[in-house]
Amino acid sequence: MAERRRGAALEKALLDAAWEELTNNGYARFTMDAVVKRAGTSPTVLYRRWSDRDALVRATIPHVLRKHIHDVPDTGSLREDVLTLMREISATRLQLVTVMSVNLASYYQETGTSPGDLVDPTTTGRKEAVDALFDRAVERGEIKPELLTERIKSLPFDLLRHEFLTTFAPVPDHVLEEIVDTIFLPLVR
Incomplete structure (x- = not known):
């Protein structure tokens, strides 16, 4: 007999089931009943x-994003830090970005x-991680802090x-290098 899930384990199972439903069926066919069935629990x-x-959905997206936070690289150079992080994202986040954009299109339209x-960088830890990367580059004297807006x-x-x-x-490496070398770095130096 399966052990009864409670607390955080139960919530994780429900949110994982909701993500699987969104991934496989999109928001248009996303129902509470389908999540209940997939999670093997009751509607109550x-x-x-x-x-x-x-x-x-508003609970599922941050749950998934927190599971996909990458370690912030510390290679000793801003260029390599940003490229390393972009390479990791390119290799691992295609499904996540696609689901958030395509499979949730009807959600955005309806709501x-x-x-x-849906993506608050402070709740996922993403903002602090990226800020640490830029703070190190400022400390090394690689970039001018006054040029570092949130948009940049x-x-x-x-x-x-x-x-x-x-x-x-996935994005080819030469495209990542072009983004960093010809667009991004000239803006912060």
Whole structure:
């Protein structure tokens, strides 16, 4: 007989089941009943935590993003730190970005939200991680801190996401190098 899940283990199982439903079927066919069935639990257990599918999606996305945080590289150079992080993201996040953009399109339309509304970098730890990378580059004297706006810091990663969404494939290394060397680095030096 399977051990009964409780607390954090149960919540993780529910959120993992919700992510699998979103990944496999998209938001248009995403139902609370499908998540209950996939998680092997009862509707009461799910509805006790999330009152509707919107609330469940808003809990699922940060849960998944927290599981996909990469260690921040410390290679000794901003160029290599950013390229290393972009290479790791390119190799591991294609499905995540695709699901968030394509499979959730009907969610954004129905709720009047955007991917940015679901992704709060402070709740996933992503902002602190990227800030540490840039703080080290400032300490090494590689970049001018007054040039580091939030938009500039996110630019290489925004362009990486754009590549994902226009090709639906991992981004080739020469493209990553072009983003970093010809677009990003000239803006911070």
